[in-house]
Amino acid sequence: MATQLADIADLKSIPVEDINVAQPAIFAAGEEGAWFERLRREDPVHYCHDSQFGAYWSITKYKDIMDVEMNHKVFSSESSLGGITISDPEYMGEDGGLELPMFIAMDPPKHDEQRKTVSPIVAPSHLQLLADGIRERAGEVLDELPVGEEFDWVDRVSIELTTQMLAILFDFPWEDRRKLTRWSDVATGSPESGVVESWDQRKQELFECAAYFQKLWDERIKGQPAKDLISMMAHGEATKNMPYMEFLGNLILLIVGGNDTTRNSISGGLLALHEHPEEYAKLKADPSLIPNMVSEMIRWQTPLAHMRRTALEDCEVGGKLIKKGDKVVMWYISGNRDEDSIDNPNEFLIDRKKARQHLAFGFGIHRCVGNRLAEMQLQIVWEEIMKRFSHIEVVGEPTRVFSTFVRGYSHMPVIVHK
Amino acid sequence: MPKITFVAHDGTEHVVEVEAGTTARDAAVDNEIPGIDGDCGGNCACATCHIFVADDWINAVGKAEPESIEAELIQFADDYTENSRLACQITMSDELDGLVLNMPLAQH
Ligand code: HEM
Ligand code: FES
Numbered sequence: 001m002a003t004q005l006a007d008i009a010d011l012k013s014i015p016v017e018d019i020n021v022a023q024p025a026i027f028a029a030g031e032e033g034a035w036f037e038r039l040r041r042e043d044p045v046h047y048c049h050d051s052q053f054g055a056y057w058s059i060t061k062y063k064d065i066m067d068v069e070m071n072h073k074v075f076s077s078e079s080s081l082g083g084i085t086i087s088d089p090e091y092m093g094e095d096g097g098l099e100l101p102m103f104i105a106m107d108p109p110k111h112d113e114q115r116k117t118v119s120p121i122v123a124p125s126h127l128q129l130l131a132d133g134i135r136e137r138a139g140e141v142l143d144e145l146p147v148g149e150e151f152d153w154v155d156r157v158s159i160e161l162t163t164q165m166l167a168i169l170f171d172f173p174w175e176d177r178r179k180l181t182r183w184s185d186v187a188t189g190s191p192e193s194g195v196v197e198s199w200d201q202r203k204q205e206l207f208e209c210a211a212y213f214q215k216l217w218d219e220r221i222k223g224q225p226a227k228d229l230i231s232m233m234a235h236g237e238a239t240k241n242m243p244y245m246e247f248l249g250n251l252i253l254l255i256v257g258g259n260d261t262t263r264n265s266i267s268g269g270l271l272a273l274h275e276h277p278e279e280y281a282k283l284k285a286d287p288s289l290i291p292n293m294v295s296e297m298i299r300w301q302t303p304l305a306h307m308r309r310t311a312l313e314d315c316e317v318g319g320k321l322i323k324k325g326d327k328v329v330m331w332y333i334s335g336n337r338d339e340d341s342i343d344n345p346n347e348f349l350i351d352r353k354k355a356r357q358h359l360a361f362g363f364g365i366h367r368c369v370g371n372r373l374a375e376m377q378l379q380i381v382w383e384e385i386m387k388r389f390s391h392i393e394v395v396g397e398p399t400r401v402f403s404t405f406v407r408g409y410s411h412m413p414v415i416v417h418k
Numbered sequence: 419m420p421k422i423t424f425v426a427h428d429g430t431e432h433v434v435e436v437e438a439g440t441t442a443r444d445a446a447v448d449n450e451i452p453g454i455d456g457d458c459g460g461n462c463a464c465a466t467c468h469i470f471v472a473d474d475w476i477n478a479v480g481k482a483e484p485e486s487i488e489a490e491l492i493q494f495a496d497d498y499t500e501n502s503r504l505a506c507q508i509t510m511s512d513e514l515d516g517l518v519l520n521m522p523l524a525q526h
Contacts, residue, residue, distance in 0.1 A: 066458075066461060066463060069463065070461075070462075070463055070487060108490070112490075112493065112494075115494055116493070116494060119494055119496070119526070120496065122526075123496040123526045124496065124523060124524035124525070124526055125496060125497075125523045125524065354459070356455055356456075356457045356466075357457060357458070357459050361457075363458055363461075363463035363464055364463055364487075364491070365490055365491065365494070367463075367464055367465070369494075369526075371526075372524070372526055
């Protein structure tokens with residue numbers, strides 16, 4: 001890690017062709033902005049010959065990212081080719097490995113079929129039915145916060161509210177809800193990441209998860225159709241005969257897709273307000289800005305720094321020739337700071353015009369299906385916060401996640417004031 | 419200048435008049451008609467400008483080209499129907515003067 005930190009200091013002196021931005025240490029130090037700024041300026045479609053993840057292309061401009069997103073016939077998400085993150089799926093073929101089919105890492109036509117079965121469950125019309133429950137629970141979490149005393153915002157608010165959102169979506173047994181967070185970590189974790197001790201342990205825990213959901217499915221299919229996701233899938237025409245591993249893959253995808261993203265938007269949003277007191281003042285003066293602010297918070301945080309594709313044939317992007325088989329990384333965090341597509345991108349403005357026009361949810365056929373759920377959760381959190389607290393202060397340096405994929409915080413000390 | 423009537427899900431009508439050549443998405447967003455988000459800025463990349471073309475108008479407007487990007491994206495839209503289109507892919511002209519577009523409950 002020491003050498004990586006030395007690299008960070010070296011940014012100005014390294015030749016552009018030697019830049020490797022995909023170093024978790026850069027993100028953990030919160031330094032990625034300067035690196036991407038240089039790539040956008042000097043070499044916006046950049047080839048890195050070697051990294052801990054092998055060779056890869058960095059796509060750093062908003063418009064080029066959009067081009068790659070829209071060209072899914074050439075730029076594949078297929079998990080067997082490498083999937084959607086810069087690191088290839090490690091558990092495949094490993095002894096004790098277990099792969100769950102998830103449509104985020106599939107190409108059409110399979111992707112399309114699966115997405116259509118899940119999409120109505122997180123569509124706005126259905127979310128309306130969940131809103132009151134989410135609001136009530138969010139209020140309880142906020143009411144229990146110690147006033148005037150330091151605590152960890154990530155654990156007590158961001159993780160807790162996100163877990164509750166997912167538990168409400170699934171009508172998951174309430175006291176067991178942190179299992180959802182655990183399974184999300186396990187599904188995306190590896191022995192190397194320290195989440196599990198071995199591949200075998202990962203498999204065991206995912207089987208436990210599978211058995212748990214099987215039990216819920218069996219209960220729900222016997223009961224009356226209800227508005228939770230499991231019941232809807234158990235009773236839905238298109239989903240009731242879904243092979244079990246597919247059902248499980250879809251469930252885990254929703255947990256994983258909703259977990260780190262929503263959590264880190266809640267944490268990152270607070271930090272942004274803390275660091276921009278004039279924006280916090282605007283919010284206090286006019287809470288009707290909240291929906292617009294939420295879009296700006298999601299852009300500002302960009303909780304997934306990238307998505308990855310694999311080229312199925314040679315293709316030109318931004319004047320460079322990407323070769324068949326190449327790994328292509330779309331850096332959303334860079335596109336969301338691209339001065340050619342976003343006015344004053346380095347300013348956090350809760351009343352920003354066209355705040356919805358950001359890349360954090362991706363574009364094209366894989367565009368985040370949970371986007372409205374995430375926005376609703378964030379709106380509710382901020383509406384409820386404004387009803388209760390005059391001010392929230394971040395009182396120490398937050399800890400950033402050591403990852404080039406999840407862009408977020410593992411710890412953020414705060415004090416809330418009545 | 420051609421007129422468009424946007425009919426909200428609850429029946430409220432919003433009439434706007436725009437230059438020929440403007441897309442129906444821009445007509446809605448520029449005039450702050452609620453119900454069309456248009457998150458990708460009109461690039462046929464987000465499907466948050468989903469509308470239902472009124473029956474009387476579907477022949478004049480036409481359906482989404484099969485196998486086009488529009489057709490690929492719109493199949494995921496909430497309450498997708500035969501008359502579903504993306505408003506950013508409808509360009510206004512004098513022939514479309516009086517166009518009626520119905521809006522979904524919300525964009526996804
Ligand atoms: C602020 C919060 C969120 C952000 C920033 C976010 C971001 C993303 C991104 C970048 C993608 C991939 C887009 C692409 O490849 O073009 C995605 C896909 C997806 N997200 Fe989200 N997400 C968020 C919340 C959620 C929530 C709450 C859920 C579900 C409960 C969810 C479920 C999914 C699923 C299932 C996909 C796969 C869609 C597909 O492949 O068709 N996300 N999300
Ligand atoms: S505005 Fe995004 S698809 Fe029409």
